[in-house]
Amino acid sequence: MTPRSPVLSVADLGVRIGSRTIVDGVSFEVFREHTVGIVGESGSGKTMTVLAATGLLDAPGAKVSGSSVLAGDVPTELVGASPRLLRSVHGARIGFVFQDPGTSLNPLLTLERQITESLQTHRNLTRRAATTRAAELLEAVGLPDPQTRLHAYPHQLSGGQRQRVMIAIALACDPELLVADEPTTALDVTTQAQIVELVRRLQRDFGTAVVWISHDLGVIGQVADDVTVLRDGLPVEQAPIDAVFDHPREQYTRDLLDARPVLDTSAPVTDPSAEPLLEVAGLDVKFSVPTPVGRSQVHAVRDVSFTIRRATTMGLVGESGSGKSTIAACLTGLVKPDRGVATLGDVDVLGAKGRAAKSLRRRIGLVLQDPFSSLNPRSRVGISVAEPLVVHRLADSKKTREERVAELFELVGLPASFAQRYPHELSGGQRQRVSIARALAAEPDLLILDEATASLDVSVQARVLDLLARLQRELGLTYLLIGHDLAVIRQLSHDILVMRHGAVVEKGPADDVFSAPEQEYTRTLLAAVPPVRPRA
Known part of the structure; x- marks a missing residue:
């Protein structure tokens, strides 16, 4: 893989469930140290697109068409790949961070057990080596007192801390691609800013390619280099982030931009006589x-x-x-x-x-x-x-x-x-x-x-x-x-x-x-x- 060859190439991706088309004709490429933002409202097909592209889609009756190739010494076609091949890719070469860490983390297992699982499975590390690596990962994602936190359970952490643990798990095996599906939607704006900055820093340090899914173009503007705007499963606009913000071609994109809450509005006028x-x-x-x-x-x-x-x-x-x-x-x-x-x-x-x-x-x-x-x-x-x-x-x-x-x-x-x-x-x-x-x-x-x-x-x-x-x-x-x-x-x-x-x-x-x-x-x-x- 050359420095400018794509880590993931998605071409003409389509998803049908029964007689209904959910995703149609989606194509994009993501490179090392590069972020593709996929944006749209709920039901636009954002998550379905990425699940299909990474081989995670498991909906009854779903049929995936098109191509999704993960680069490497031997390029790997993920559409139609066998479960065995996908198990070897997920966690090792592709990391995932989902919206709700509360449901993604196992409430019965300590953080140590959940982080070391992929290290022992994909990297064949001993338990001691995996534990050492887990502590290093918690420190890298900014979790305070990582040695003590290894023995904690998810319910003992805040929402932002749980999301940092999810990022640590996703990055445990140094994946080439990180998929972040609405990772900051349920978080405070300050925690959201910290998570965004964390992913950007880790991307610079490790050269990871990132696909970031969000309904908020404001968040996408903080992280993405290129944007794919989806509506009803169709890509209505694809362009570099600056072009989308400065010269959006589609009315739907303009509507998403106009809907962003911004600070440059005036507060409502108060009636001084209000009791x-x-x-x-x-x-x-x-x-x-x-x-x-x-x-x-x-x-x-x-x-x-x-x-x-x-x-x-x-x-x-x-x-x-x-x-x-x-x-x-x-x-x-x-x-x-x-x-x-x-x-x-x-x-x-x-x-x-x-x-x-x-x-x-x-x-x-x-x-x-x-x-x-x-x-x-x-x-x-x-x-x-x-x-x-x-x-x-x-x-x-x-x-x-x-x-x-x-x-x-x-x-x-x-x-x-x-x-x-x-x-x-x-x-x-x-x-x-x-x-x-x-x-x-x-x-x-x-x-x-x-x-x-x-x-x-x-x-x-x-x-x-x-x-x-x-x-x-x-x-x-x-x-x-x-x-x-x-x-x-x-x-x-x-x-x-x-x-x-x-x-x-x-x-x-x-x-x-x-x-x-x-x-x-x-x-x-x-x-x-x-x-x-x-x-x-």
Whole structure:
């Protein structure tokens, strides 16, 4: 293999499942120290393309056509290869990093066992040599105290640390090709930036070729040299990254670029006469958690105070573990704080009991990150939306409930006929709109949005954010918008509250926080947002 010959050559790749064409006519090449970005919305065929190209596709009835050649002394055709040949390639010559390390790692095995497995299988290393190599890999991916971490289990690590372990496993045998399938989608923006930088550094050090899959052109702009844009399984645009950003040829590519959350937008204008709706003072939460040496106390929220005014949005920002969701759990009665006061109008939020607590549940709505797990998979979504109407006795008859559900579906931009569908029959964005409709059914004073767009494609995310902005204008809604991405938070927030390790590190009007952040941590969060221009 010459220095400029491709590591992987994919030509006219196609995938059919039954009578349906999933991928058609995809071709690309990836070279040493070179990254090809494959981008598109959910269902565009990104993951299916790479699974088919690497011989991992195992869907019943799937037929793969075309060619995918892994270079070497003897080029290896991966399309139609035998299971034995693929086992010798996967792990040894091709490494994989998938979106959710929580499901990719075995929860019953230590990190040492999971990293050394491929080393002993493909490199025939002794257990001692494999363990030494595993510690070196954990150190290379930036995991602190690697010798101790070898004996840890996946649940003892954060999401970013688990993803670093997945990268260590993928790189264990010095593969020629690394496939990264949405490896940063579920991570904080700061952790995402660290993972992107880690892969770039390892690529420079080891000369690895990378195929990076994402729905976000902002992320692709940080890592890719060339881009293939997929839509409905078809390559609609292929070009160097600069050309895609500067002169996109297809409207679909322009739509993906426009959907990226960026920081150069102005915060919504605040009505100075808006009166306080929710006031929180001195909120403090501690948890007792088991550890190998006994129980330990985690100080999840430390003396947090803030005020949200009517018809405005408070953006609550911070990394995973900063205490954001714990505050939401306190306000909705799911967690009892150790100390603090919270009032909604004239109602004591934290001390409400009996009828007062039930009334409060009506006044505070909640929209969670994963709409699929929030909805009952065995119930039609119309029934889920009508449930608050039944619980709070807001509709006297079945006909009244059906009319109100139809109004709510129209309000969130869905046809009333969708009420008869089940959650699995809707897209992610449609399911999140249903979740918003259900939260609005009880006509709440405050709507808590806990990472409500984090799991969505950027194009779907943009539409949901536009919907929330419209509903706030039309209905005078008040939001507590929880997230880790400052670019998303900026689009809706009038005021910002930045948290770290359970404590507030900065707060103030959104324009002030974004234009002149006082704290280094806030500046770090801002710097982690993908830039407008590609830097790969």
